[in-house]
Amino acid sequence: MAQSKAQLLEDFRTTTIGNCTRCKLHATRSTIVFGEGNPEAQVMFIGEGPGKDEDAQGRPFVGKAGQLLTAVIEKGMKLKRSDVYIANVVKCRPTVNLELKRDRPPDDEETAACGPFLRQQIEIVKPKVIVALGNPSTKFLVNPKDGITKVRGVWHLYNNIPVMPTFHPSYILRNGGDNSPLKRFLWEDIKKVIAYLNGEITFEDIFGKPALAIDISINVDTNEKRDDEVQGSLF
Numbered sequence: 458m459a460q461s462k463a464q465l466l467e468d469f470r471t472t473t474i475g476n477c478t479r480c481k482l483h484a485t486r487s488t489i490v491f492g493e494g495n496p497e498a499q500v501m502f503i504g505e506g507p508g509k510d511e512d513a514q515g516r517p518f519v520g521k522a523g524q525l526l527t528a529v530i531e532k533g534m535k536l537k538r539s540d541v542y543i544a545n546v547v548k549c550r551p552t553v554n555l556e557l558k559r560d561r562p563p564d565d566e567e568t569a570a571c572g573p574f575l576r577q578q579i580e581i582v583k584p585k586v587i588v589a590l591g592n593p594s595t596k597f598l599v600n601p602k603d604g605i606t607k608v609r610g611v612w613h614l615y616n617n618i619p620v621m622p623t624f625h626p627s628y629i630l631r632n633g634g635d636n637s638p639l640k641r642f643l644w645e646d647i648k649k650v651i652a653y654l655n656g657e658i659t660f661e662d663i664f665g666k667p668a669l670a671i672d673i674s675i676n677v678d679t680n681e682k683r684d685d686e687v688q689g690s691l692f
């Protein structure tokens with residue numbers, strides 16, 4: 458009998474990743490943050506790496522940024538956090554000079570060592586859509602020539618899976634806190650994901666052809682007007 462996605466993920470976590478020491482981040486981690494959520498999820502959220510809270514708890518997005526992401530999922534998308542799958546490009550906490558004081562994005566060596574784990578998780582979960590949170594995860598998945606400010610809100614493809622890049626919740630909170638004006642952009646991007654999940658826009662609408670292994674990016678206009686007030690009341 459074929460293994461379930463949950464079994465495949467668990468086997469992968471225990472047998473392949475195990476007590477991984479493939480990059481220098483193993484030296485300072487408390488726990489490997491594998492990722493969590495519904496193995497059958499339609500939506501996968503991907504960040505860059507665990508922070509202090511995540512390292513301590515062994516779960517992704519559990520700090521302040523995690524609260525914002527959870528609000529987006531639950532209040533904005535009307536899903537339960539347990540309905541989606543959440544993971545990062547690297548599974549151990551990257552800090553400046555490995556001093557555990559200031560978090561930083563994963564470097565190329567760490568991304569090269571750990572990235573294949575994420576690719577395998579995506580391969581197992583096979584989500585209908587991926588939301589890439591911030592520059593490192595967007596670069597890892599679709600390698601656009603521009604940064605997140607330009608590519609957010611623009612559909613891309615990863616192995617035939619639509620990818621919506623948007624701002625990382627930490628970046629949003631660093632730029633204005635709970636009242637950050639960047640929340641509006643996050644909500645605009647998430648509305649496109651909702652429209653895709655609801656079937657209001659299709660793969661063909663977005664990419665101009667049926668699902669094929671192609672690598673293009675097209676800006677999608679869902680004809681939805683900005684609705685700051687709605688977002689403001691959601692998260």
Ligand code: SF4
Binds near residue numbers: 479483549567
């Ligand atoms: S970040 Fe990834 S590759 Fe590096 S030690 Fe942790 S699990 Fe292994």
